[in-house]
Amino acid sequence: MNHLVENLKQIQNEIPKETILVAVSKTKPVEEIQILFDAGQLDFGENKVQELVEKQPVLSKEIRWHLIGHLQKNKVKYIAPFVHLIHSVDSEDLLKEINKQALKQERIILCLLQIKIADEDSKFGMEQEEAQRILATYETNFPFVKIVGLMGMATFTEDENQIRNEFRRLKIFYEKLKTTHGFTTLSMGMSDDYKIALEEGSNMVRVGSKIFGARNYN
Numbered sequence: 001m002n003h004l005v006e007n008l009k010q011i012q013n014e015i016p017k018e019t020i021l022v023a024v025s026k027t028k029p030v031e032e033i034q035i036l037f038d039a040g041q042l043d044f045g046e047n048k049v050q051e052l053v054e055k056q057p058v059l060s061k062e063i064r065w066h067l068i069g070h071l072q073k074n075k076v077k078y079i080a081p082f083v084h085l086i087h088s089v090d091s092e093d094l095l096k097e098i099n100k101q102a103l104k105q106e107r108i109i110l111c112l113l114q115i116k117i118a119d120e121d122s123k124f125g126m127e128q129e130e131a132q133r134i135l136a137t138y139e140t141n142f143p144f145v146k147i148v149g150l151m152g153m154a155t156f157t158e159d160e161n162q163i164r165n166e167f168r169r170l171k172i173f174y175e176k177l178k179t180t181h182g183f184t185t186l187s188m189g190m191s192d193d194y195k196i197a198l199e200e201g202s203n204m205v206r207v208g209s210k211i212f213g214a215r216n217y218n
Helices: 005-013 029-039 049-058 073-079 092-105 128-141 159-179 195-198
Strands: 020-024 042-044 062-065 085-089 109-114 145-152 187-188 203-206
Touching: 005 020, 005 029, 020 187, 029 042, 029 049, 042 049, 049 062, 049 073, 073 092, 085 092, 085 145, 092 109, 092 145, 109 128, 128 145, 128 159, 145 159, 159 187, 159 195, 195 203
Parallel strands: 020 042, 020 203, 042 062, 062 085, 085 109, 109 145, 145 187, 187 203
Antiparallel strands: none
């Protein structure tokens, strides 16, 4: 069996059946994505719009593409025709642009609000108060967007307690909003911390290097 498929199966065995595994394929060739798709993996995540736009047309239309990296407003139009879920909505301005492009495509685009839970300045995301303000009116203001949950990235640290506490805070916030807004998705956890995220209630994990191996940034 191909080593990629072995890695995939290993991760699948470690996560609950109802948890969605997003295989993060950034910097990886379409041939490797194809191998995993043939093994039954449907959800793939990309950080950069350009890479996503290059890969999408040459692979199966059944693939569910997730945009998980920071998204600039001027790039939304390129992914609006096909993106399955945008994880990284970190401002109302971005939501407004997604709604505008979704209207042009005559489709509703699924989104997650990215909440800032890490101590690092380099991580994007909005504060809880801003998220609540947006959620109060977005269905009226942005009818072509459906917010289905929250996403968060923990601090890059060896301190498991800190990571756990950050995920736990997001889970509590998610539970607070879940019933009112019909949330289904809490996207927490990447290759280094997905096991902690699962223990803290994540139901969608974004795993790249544990499946594909080290990144190729050449």
